Amino acid sequence: MDYQITGHTKLTGLLGSPVAHSISPLMHNESFRHLGLDYVYLCFDVGEENLKTAVEGLKTLGVRGFNCTMPDKTRMCELADRLSPAARMIGAVNTVVNDDGILTGHNTDGVGYMMALKEAGVDVIGKKMTLLGAGGASSAIAVQAALDGVAEIRIFNRKTRSWARGEHLVEEINRNTDCKASLYDLEDLSMLKASLDSSQILTNGTSVGMEPHPEGCLIPDASMLHEGLVVSDIIYNPRETRLMELGREAGCRVLNGLYLLLFQGAEAFRIWTGCEMPVDVIKEKYFR
Ligand code: ATR
Numbered sequence: 001m002d003y004q005i006t007g008h009t010k011l012t013g014l015l016g017s018p019v020a021h022s023i024s025p026l027m028h029n030e031s032f033r034h035l036g037l038d039y040v041y042l043c044f045d046v047g048e049e050n051l052k053t054a055v056e057g058l059k060t061l062g063v064r065g066f067n068c069t070m071p072d073k074t075r076m077c078e079l080a081d082r083l084s085p086a087a088r089m090i091g092a093v094n095t096v097v098n099d100d101g102i103l104t105g106h107n108t109d110g111v112g113y114m115m116a117l118k119e120a121g122v123d124v125i126g127k128k129m130t131l132l133g134a135g136g137a138s139s140a141i142a143v144q145a146a147l148d149g150v151a152e153i154r155i156f157n158r159k160t161r162s163w164a165r166g167e168h169l170v171e172e173i174n175r176n177t178d179c180k181a182s183l184y185d186l187e188d189l190s191m192l193k194a195s196l197d198s199s200q201i202l203t204n205g206t207s208v209g210m211e212p213h214p215e216g217c218l219i220p221d222a223s224m225l226h227e228g229l230v231v232s233d234i235i236y237n238p239r240e241t242r243l244m245e246l247g248r249e250a251g252c253r254v255l256n257g258l259y260l261l262l263f264q265g266a267e268a269f270r271i272w273t274g275c276e277m278p279v280d281v282i283k284e285k286y287f288r
Contacts, residue, residue, distance in 0.1 A: 003033055005040060006038065009038050009039065009040055010038060010039045010064040011040060011061070011063040012040070012041045012063065012065050012066055012067075013025075013042040013043060013044055013063070014041070014044065014066060015046045015054060015066055015067070015068050015072050016045075016046065016067075016071070016072050017046060017047040017071065017072075019043040022043055024041065024067060026285075026286055027282045028265065029041050030285060030286075031269055031277045032273075034278050034281055035273075037273055037275065039064065039272070039273065046072065047072075048075050055076070055096075059098060062101075063098055064097070064098060064272050065095065065096050065098055065271065066095075067094055067268055068093055068096065069094065073092040073136055074091060074136070076093040076096065076105055077091060079103070079105075080096060080105030081103045082102065082104040082105070083104070083106075084105065084106045084107065085176075086106070086110060087105045089143045089169075089172045089173070090110070090139045090140050090143050091165075091168075092107055092136045092139065092140065093106065094108055094140075094268075097272055106268075107140050107143075108263075108267035108268050109136075109137060109141070109144075109264050110141050110142075110143055111263070111264065112260045112261070112262070112264030112265070112266070113141045113203075114144050114145065114148050115263035115267070116255070116259035116260045117201075117232070117255075120255055122201070122232075122255070124150050124200060124201050125148060125149040126149060126150075126151050127151060128150075128151060128200055128201075129145055129152070129200070129201045130192070130195045130196050130201070130202045131153055131154065131155045131203045132155075132156050132157075132203065132204045132205055132206050132208075132218050133156075133157055133162070133204070133206035134157040134162045135162050135165070135205065135206065137205045137206075138155065138157075138205030138206065141203060141205050142173060142205075143172070143173065145179070146173045146178075146179035151179060152179065152180045152181075153173065153182075154182055154195040155182070155183045156183075156185070156191075156192055156195070156218075157183065157184075157185075158185070158186050158187070159185055159187075163183075166183045167183060170182060170183045192219075192224065193224055196225060196226070200228070200230065201230040201232060202219075202225070202229055202230070202231050202232065202247075203234070204232070204234060204241070204243050205234050206218065207235070209233065209235050209243055210235045210241075211238060214238050214242065215242060217241070217242035217243045219246055222246045222249040223250075224246075225249075225250035225252055226250065227250065227251040227252060228252075229247070230252060231243060231244060231247030231250075231254045231255070232254070232255040233254075233255070233256050236261060239256055239258070240256065258287050262279060262283065262287055263279070265277065266279055
């Protein structure tokens with residue numbers, strides 16, 4: 001279809017550093033074109049030190065909205081005029097919508113994860129989850145899983161910098177949702193094994209196993225896993241992580257992080273345009 005940028009074209013985009021490698025401009029621009037929506041999506045390399053000025057500029061220019069990625073997600077929480085309940089509980093924003101000069105911060109990572117599970121036909125509502133990590137991505141997953149009705153989440157993290165974040169996360173979930181959340185030391189392998197034995201899903205929300213260190217894996221061997229467990233990784237590079245290999249060895253259903261990436265974008269797209277992203281088109285073109 002013929003497409004022209006006009007005086008009416010609405011701007012969306014991505015703030016972060018680095019951003020040039022991002023797949024987001026491809027999926028959003030393709031979706032705008034496919035639906036005939038007069039929007040464009042661009043990438044802006046903006047670190048934390050310039051975020052405030054950049055956000056004020058975007059507000060002044062009247063952009064429709066933008067995504068935030070590393071290292072801007074936490075700082076964006078303080079710069080938004082309003083926060084969605086999930087973004088407030090997570091303490092990080094990855095999507096901002098501008099309604100007549102009011103910037104509302106959302107976090108679509110957790111929604112994206114839950115949509116990805118649904119797409120794969122995995123039902124975790126009322127069930128138990130073991131989650132590795134208490135950083136930004138894990139927090140988004142835990143909060144949304146709890147809001148959506150996962151019955152219990154056991155979070156395992158090292159007793160390092162993100163331990164305090166994990167404690168805060170567990171408190172927030174227990175105070176604001178019906179889900180029972182708890183935090184354990186990742187080094188306590190007998191507790192981890194016990195948690196996995198009674199869980200329906202294991203989620204790796206850390207970067208362990210990602211390129212350039214694909215040999216990394218927080219689960220020592222396949223004997224920790226059982227056949228009924230869904231093993232899910234937020235990593236998509238490589239497409240098959242060491243954790244997923246162990247899952248296969250144990251006879252588990254395994255999922256990588258590709259659809260999380262797709263559906264967090266689809267949710268941002270819906271927030272900005274009010275339209276559903278044509279996910280089948282995008283999947284076919286960029287997620288094969
Ligand atoms: P993101 O926003 O991508 O989630 P993050 O907020 O820095 O990134 O969180 C990364 C998570 O992966 C944290 O839970 C982190 O734990 P630490 O604070 O202990 O590092 C976890 N993580 C990263 N490398 C790890 C490793 N080698 N072993 C265990 N956990 C690790």
